[in-house]
Amino acid sequence: MIHTILATDLHVPDGVRRLVKHHLRFKDEPLLMAIVFKPRRAKSDIVLFEVIENFGAGAVDADQELFEVSLGTNSGVELDPGQRLRLVLTNPDEFRQAVRDGWSGIQDLTKAIDRGDFKVLHCPRNQAGLRELINA
Amino acid sequence: MLDPPAHLWLSQAHSDFCAAKRVYQADDDSTYCQAIAKYQQVVEKSVKALAAGLQDAKIAQVSRSHYYKHDVERLAQAIRHSLAPKNVNEIHSKVAELFNEHYREEIRILSSFAPHRPPPGAPHQRNTEYPFQNANGDWTAPAIPKSFNSQEVTRFKDLAVRIWQRCNKIISALPRLNQT
Numbered sequence: 001m002i003h004t005i006l007a008t009d010l011h012v013p014d015g016v017r018r019l020v021k022h023h024l025r026f027k028d029e030p031l032l033m034a035i036v037f038k039p040r041r042a043k044s045d046i047v048l049f050e051v052i053e054n055f056g057a058g059a060v061d062a063d064q065e066l067f068e069v070s071l072g073t074n075s076g077v078e079l080d081p082g083q084r085l086r087l088v089l090t091n092p093d094e095f096r097q098a099v100r101d102g103w104s105g106i107q108d109l110t111k112a113i114d115r116g117d118f119k120v121l122h123c124p125r126n127q128a129g130l131r132e133l134i135n136a
Numbered sequence: 137m138l139d140p141p142a143h144l145w146l147s148q149a150h151s152d153f154c155a156a157k158r159v160y161q162a163d164d165d166s167t168y169c170q171a172i173a174k175y176q177q178v179v180e181k182s183v184k185a186l187a188a189g190l191q192d193a194k195i196a197q198v199s200r201s202h203y204y205k206h207d208v209e210r211l212a213q214a215i216r217h218s219l220a221p222k223n224v225n226e227i228h229s230k231v232a233e234l235f236n237e238h239y240r241e242e243i244r245i246l247s248s249f250a251p252h253r254p255p256p257g258a259p260h261q262r263n264t265e266y267p268f269q270n271a272n273g274d275w276t277a278p279a280i281p282k283s284f285n286s287q288e289v290t291r292f293k294d295l296a297v298r299i300w301q302r303c304n305k306i307i308s309a310l311p312r313l314n315q316t
Binding site: 018019026028055056057067075 | 201
């Protein structure tokens with residue numbers, strides 16, 4: 001089940017919701033939080049930001065770079081016309097450090113939250129700490 | 137500038153595999169670290185080939201900077217997450233099988249043998265390239281006898297063969313997927 005705990009006007013394509021639902025089935029890589037947001041500069045993009053237990057063996061990237069994958073036209077994810085989906089993946093420790101140290105890759109997310117241009121698609125109650133972190 | 141296509145990554149991985157077989161001599165401990173280092177390269181380049189194949193097939197594109205990193209487990213996880221169930225269902229199941237929990241752990245262990253700078257105050261971990269500290273804190277080197285054993289060579293050779301072969305098959309299947 002996908003928990004939408006913070007609602008904004010942002011339209012989330014069904015394909016993105018289905019992808020999150022699919023990731024929730026990965027029991028060996030539990031999805032802790034999924035947020036969708038629109039970056040300010042690339043307006044046709046939509047970013048799915050996921051915090052995953054054990055991603056990268058729980059390590060923090062030495063180059064302070066978040067792992068990003070862009071999904072192409074044959075990805076099978078249904079998007080709005082002209083839209084591009086970027087998938088950003090991290091683990092809880094890396095996420096906390098990225099927020100604390102203001103990594104460049106996290107700034108798009110924090111700015112989108114400031115604007116209210118985001119939607120939380122998944123964040124169970126026991127992950128309230130992560131949710132508070134992005135709202136801080 | 138375009139990125140290198142998948143088949144070139146696979147070709148280089150195959151060359152590394154042949155080099156590992158040539159360098160390994162069962163009766164010479166000093167060759168074990170060299171063979172394992174090459175098998176690590178086989179796995180790393182095979183996974184990067186798969187990432188390149190997904191890009192060639194317009195399914196998913198990993199940021200270029202990640203090709204120059206050695207975090208293979210993270211790349212494998214990202215590939216798994218980038219595949220949506222619809223349209224790429226068969227590819228997805230094959231990738232999920234390739235990168236299941238057991239094999240991701242094996243990849244993580246093999247990748248840990250590439251030299252990494254330890255955190256301040258921590259000992260230098262066993263690796264296939266640089267001098268390191270053993271369990272007693274004494275310095276040794278990868279080519280010194282008993283740093284690695286023949287069972288480890290066999291274990292990571294099997295892993296390299298599996299990852300290379302499976303990545304090769306999935307990459308071959310990707311263009312066919314587009315024509316259906």
